[in-house]
Amino acid sequence: MSHRTRRLLLLAIWVIPIAGVVWWATKQEAPTFPSSFGGIMALVGALGLYVVATLMRAERWDRILRRSGVQAKRADVYALVPVGYMGNNVLPARGGELLRTFLLGGRVESTKRTILGTIVAERVLDAVALGVILVMLAYDLLRRLPKPNETVLLIGAGLVVLAVLVAAVAFLRYREQLVFYLRALKPLAEPSRMLLSPLGGALLVVSLAIWCVEASVYIAVGHAVDIGLSLQDGLAVVAFTNAAALIPAAPGYIGTYDAAVIFAMDAVSTASKSTILSYLLLLRFVLFIPITIVGLVLLVVRYGGLSRIRAARAQARAETAATAPV
Numbered sequence: 001m002s003h004r005t006r007r008l009l010l011l012a013i014w015v016i017p018i019a020g021v022v023w024w025a026t027k028q029e030a031p032t033f034p035s036s037f038g039g040i041m042a043l044v045g046a047l048g049l050y051v052v053a054t055l056m057r058a059e060r061w062d063r064i065l066r067r068s069g070v071q072a073k074r075a076d077v078y079a080l081v082p083v084g085y086m087g088n089n090v091l092p093a094r095g096g097e098l099l100r101t102f103l104l105g106g107r108v109e110s111t112k113r114t115i116l117g118t119i120v121a122e123r124v125l126d127a128v129a130l131g132v133i134l135v136m137l138a139y140d141l142l143r144r145l146p147k148p149n150e151t152v153l154l155i156g157a158g159l160v161v162l163a164v165l166v167a168a169v170a171f172l173r174y175r176e177q178l179v180f181y182l183r184a185l186k187p188l189a190e191p192s193r194m195l196l197s198p199l200g201g202a203l204l205v206v207s208l209a210i211w212c213v214e215a216s217v218y219i220a221v222g223h224a225v226d227i228g229l230s231l232q233d234g235l236a237v238v239a240f241t242n243a244a245a246l247i248p249a250a251p252g253y254i255g256t257y258d259a260a261v262i263f264a265m266d267a268v269s270t271a272s273k274s275t276i277l278s279y280l281l282l283l284r285f286v287l288f289i290p291i292t293i294v295g296l297v298l299l300v301v302r303y304g305g306l307s308r309i310r311a312a313r314a315q316a317r318a319e320t321a322a323t324a325p326v
Contacts (some may be wrong), residue, residue, distance in 0.1 A: 029274035031281055032225075039224045046220035046286045053213040054291065057081055060125070060206050064118045067199060068191040070110045079298050080104055084119075086295025089288050096295075103303050113188050121191040125200075126242075129207040133239040137232050214238050221286055222269075225278045233268040240264045258284075 034040055058081040065072050080100045087096025097119050105112040194200060215234035222229040229237070244260035245253045258280055265276045 027273075028277050029272075031274060031278035033278060033282065034224045039226075042220050042224035043282065043286065046217045046224070047290060049213055049217045049220060050286060050291070053210050053217065054081060054085070056206065056210045056213065057122075060203060060210070061118065061122055063199070063203065064121050064191055064194070065115075067194050068114060068118050068121075070104075070108055070115060070118065072104055072108050076104060076107055079302055082291050082295040083299050083303070084295070085291045086299065089292045089295075099299075114190065117188040117191040120188060121195060124192050124195060125203055125207040126211075128204060129211055130239045130242055132208065133211060133235050134243065137235045137239070211235065211238055217286060218283065221279060221283045224282060225271075225275055227265070227269050227271045227275060227279055229269065236268055237261070237264040 058078040062074055062077040065077065080103060084096035084100040087099040088094050100119060101112050101116045104115050215231060215238045218237050219229045219234040241257060241260040241264055244256050261280050261283060262276055265279060
């Protein structure tokens with residue numbers, strides 16, 4: 001696939017969800033925002049809960065780093081989490097994870113692949129925790145998804161078989177190169193292997209607690225617009241929307257995340273469409289705006305801004321070129 005084709009494909013993946021959500025929003029009544037003391041305090045509480053969840057994520061990353069032999073300052077770990085969120089919100093393809101890798105890599109005696117591996121371990125923990133939540137608490141929500149007919153299932157099975165065949169042919173044809181890159185990526189997988197231990201089990205419990213706190217954020221925002229959500233409803237919405245965020249999307253998951261929130265809220269509540277639109281806009285404000293501002297300030301004040309990132313990225317490319325096969 002050429003570079004131009006990939007860009008067109010990504011553009012289509014970005015534009016279609018955004019266009020769909022915008023079209024849906026224009027068909028609804030104008031959103032209303034809380035003006036009462038109770039509604040405003042619910043939003044303040046949601047922001048406070050999100051701060052707690054972010055601090056828990058920072059502490060979890062710190063434990064993974066230390067177990068992986070990366071002796072980073074706790075201040076850097078805690079500061080780089082909002083920087084990473086800021087990057088995910090303004091850059092495509094979860095670019096904030098690379099921001100964390102480059103910036104921390106310039107401050108510790110460790111390879112950038114190992115640091116990126118600790119972030120991969122975080123994502124593994126989140127994926128497992130979300131999977132547990134989806135299976136245990138979101139069954140009723142998933143039942144509402146349209147069931148594919150036999151033709152769709154056959155097509156899907158055929159695509160899976162085709163993908164396996166293509167992967168097998170690629171492995172046989174590029175076996176030596178693949179073996180080289182797999183060895184090069186070994187440091188990337190080492191932190192995830194650590195999860196198969198008692199510490200990994202404890203971190204999974206922490207991850208479940210983090211998602212419970214994030215579910216409380218969704219519940220608090222619901223209270224601000226008079227949508228009553230139980231903890232089970234909040235967990236179901238959190239799990240479904242964050243699973244949808246795994247789909248390649250525009251910066252800030254615009255389109256895909258919004259569509260998932262609309263679908264999930266319509267499934268777990270009886271709120272009107274305009275109220276759900278109000279909920280979505282407030283939820284986006286709570287989850288995306290403050291942490292993006294904080295991350296940007298930290299990036300400029302503590303880490304030297306974009307020039308530092310470019311220098312770190314150039315260094316990483318030079319290291320990769322030096323170890324690549326001739």
